[in-house]
Amino acid sequence: MQTFGQQLINGLSLGSIYALLALGYTMVYGIIKLINFAHGDIYMLGAFWGYYSINYFHFNFILALLSAMLVCAVIGVVIEYFAYRPLRHSARITALITAIGVSFLLENGMSYLVGANARSFPQAIQVVTYHWLGLRISNVQILILGTACLLMVLLEVIIKKTKMGKAMRAVSVDPEAAQLVGINLNHTISFTFALGSAMAGAAGVLIGLYYNSIDPLMGMTPGIKAFVAAVIGGIGSVPGASVGGFIIGILETAVQAVGLSAYKDAVVYFVLIVILLVLPAGIFGKNVKEKV
Amino acid sequence: MLKVKDLVVNYGAIQAVKKVSFDVEQGEIVTLIGANGAGKSTLLHAISGLMRSTSGSITYLDHPIQKTAAPKIVRAGISQVPEGRHIFPGLSVQENLQMGAFLRRDRAQLAQTYQTVYNYFPILKKRRHQDAATLSGGEQQMLAMGRALMAHPKLMLLDEPSMGLAPIFINEIFDIIQAINQAGTTVLLIEQNAKQALKIADRGYVLASGQVKLSGTGAELLANPDVQKAYLGG
Ligand SMILES: Nc1ncnc2c1ncn2[C@@H]1O[C@H](COP(=O)(O)OP(=O)(O)OP(=O)(O)O)[C@@H](O)[C@H]1O
Ligand SMILES: [Mg+2]
Numbered sequence: 001m002q003t004f005g006q007q008l009i010n011g012l013s014l015g016s017i018y019a020l021l022a023l024g025y026t027m028v029y030g031i032i033k034l035i036n037f038a039h040g041d042i043y044m045l046g047a048f049w050g051y052y053s054i055n056y057f058h059f060n061f062i063l064a065l066l067s068a069m070l071v072c073a074v075i076g077v078v079i080e081y082f083a084y085r086p087l088r089h090s091a092r093i094t095a096l097i098t099a100i101g102v103s104f105l106l107e108n109g110m111s112y113l114v115g116a117n118a119r120s121f122p123q124a125i126q127v128v129t130y131h132w133l134g135l136r137i138s139n140v141q142i143l144i145l146g147t148a149c150l151l152m153v154l155l156e157v158i159i160k161k162t163k164m165g166k167a168m169r170a171v172s173v174d175p176e177a178a179q180l181v182g183i184n185l186n187h188t189i190s191f192t193f194a195l196g197s198a199m200a201g202a203a204g205v206l207i208g209l210y211y212n213s214i215d216p217l218m219g220m221t222p223g224i225k226a227f228v229a230a231v232i233g234g235i236g237s238v239p240g241a242s243v244g245g246f247i248i249g250i251l252e253t254a255v256q257a258v259g260l261s262a263y264k265d266a267v268v269y270f271v272l273i274v275i276l277l278v279l280p281a282g283i284f285g286k287n288v289k290e291k292v
Numbered sequence: 293m294l295k296v297k298d299l300v301v302n303y304g305a306i307q308a309v310k311k312v313s314f315d316v317e318q319g320e321i322v323t324l325i326g327a328n329g330a331g332k333s334t335l336l337h338a339i340s341g342l343m344r345s346t347s348g349s350i351t352y353l354d355h356p357i358q359k360t361a362a363p364k365i366v367r368a369g370i371s372q373v374p375e376g377r378h379i380f381p382g383l384s385v386q387e388n389l390q391m392g393a394f395l396r397r398d399r400a401q402l403a404q405t406y407q408t409v410y411n412y413f414p415i416l417k418k419r420r421h422q423d424a425a426t427l428s429g430g431e432q433q434m435l436a437m438g439r440a441l442m443a444h445p446k447l448m449l450l451d452e453p454s455m456g457l458a459p460i461f462i463n464e465i466f467d468i469i470q471a472i473n474q475a476g477t478t479v480l481l482i483e484q485n486a487k488q489a490l491k492i493a494d495r496g497y498v499l500a501s502g503q504v505k506l507s508g509t510g511a512e513l514l515a516n517p518d519v520q521k522a523y524l525g526g
Contacts, residue, residue, distance in 0.1 A: 180362065181440075
């Protein structure tokens with residue numbers, strides 16, 4: 001019971017980071033039907049921004065987090081503008097391959113610029129571990145979970161309540177009709193990339209605090225797992241991405257806890273396959289047949 | 293108010309609109325009738341800025357608009373009610389209307405516009421918190437019209453508003469189109485329901501295979517034997 005509780009806490013912390021990342025995949029897919037393979041690398045850039053801003057500008061945690069979100073939002077918008085927008089009317093596979101290219105560019109570009117070696121993330125927060133009912137929970141875990149949940153609630157409010165959020169939803173369901181009411185597609189798509197990338201930037205700073213170690217390739221595996229989380233939740237569904245992220249996080253820690261660390265990634269894909277067999281559109285997905 | 297001259301619109305190699313010319317004067321109801329595939333929707337898409345024309349011109353209030361982007365067309369006062377309604381599922385009825393007013397900055401008058409729309413379509417007020425996808429076909433048509441009205445257009449383009457509706461709904465829709473027109477909005481109405489469209493129209497054009505074949509006042513076209521044979525089932 002105690003290990004179960006402990007693993008649940010660890011799983012939720014990790015899961016909240018996957019959830020933040022998965023949101024970006026799902027929003028971008030929702031609006032332009034593109035799987036943005038470079039999304040995991042935005043998260044890496046967020047982590048590096050956190051690293052430099054804390055080390056060299058002596059930012060505190062909050063400032064590092066907020067500035068990483070801002071910087072990543074801008075990077076996301078720029079990537080969309082230069083890499084994906086010119087391909088808006090091309091075949092989907094073209095944009096998909098371009099996304100993979102952008103991902104390689106960011107990974108190798110950063111390896112070239114700052115070196116491929118891992119470095120330790122500055123501890124912007126003094127780690128304190130609390131003991132409670134035999135469980136160990138650190139202030140960093142609470143901070144990660146709290147920040148992630150706060151951001152998710154904020155995102156939900158933006159999407160559900162604000163005019164831009166409603167415009168995003170309008171564009172994802174019917175871009176032509178959206179234009180007919182005067183919604184500017186380009187602005188809305190930029191806005192979506194900004195939001196998704198800001199979430200990835202936040203996730204990057206949080207993971208830096210959690211695992212202490214960052215490197216230019218750190219976005220690859222979490223990127224794929226967050227993508228899996230988005231698919232499990234139902235790609236295009238915002239609540240689905242959050243739930244999918246938590247499922248993957250908990251699953252991964254559970255597998256490690258029972259001593260199968262070596263298989264933790266395999267299990268994630270196994271669950272993906274099982275869920276897609278049972279619920280082809282994911283947990284929250286609408287079961288629509290898609291023309292590809 | 294709107295002048296379309298020698299307009300050509302292509303889908304790749306397919307020419308859907310072939311040198312069409314027509315005009316709409318301020319305050320009128322003008323109808324374009326024609327069979328399936330005549331090029332009616334394509335024409336409206338070109339006016340709304342969703343499609344680029346190959347040649348010819350579209351002039352609105354003395355300004356050329358054939359190269360203007362869709363949002364600017366809406367801002368200039370042209371709103372379209374697209375064929376097949378295209379309401380936003382997943383958004384509530386009220387949010388759909390709010391999207392219709394996307395470009396409006398005059399918050400003070402906005403409440404007035406909601407009122408006007410709810411007066412035309414009381415059912416929308418009753419259903420305002422409901423997901424638009426749950427509305428019936430007739431209600432969705434009303435919502436699509438209400439959404440276009442929210443932009444407070446000077447010119448309203450309606451693409452087959454009676455399509456797929458029960459007769460009782462059709463009559464209501466046509467009544468409201470007249471009411472909207474009387475309240476000062478110019479109307480360009482596309483219909484396959486030629487009889488009812490010509491009845492309420494000041495003038496009409498008959499479109500076939502991408503070209504204007506006939507034009508005249510609503511009454512003239514109603515009385516025209518060719519029109520009767522081809523479009524009025526008699
Ligand atoms: N996306 C498209 N790609 C290629 N051809 C198209 C496309 N849309 C329409 N067309 C063709 O253009 C022509 C005109 O189509 P349009 O939709 O404008 O006709 P319409 O008069 O609105 O017909 P309906 O009454 O059925 O709505 C048709 O021959 C149609 O097949
Ligand atoms: Mg049509």
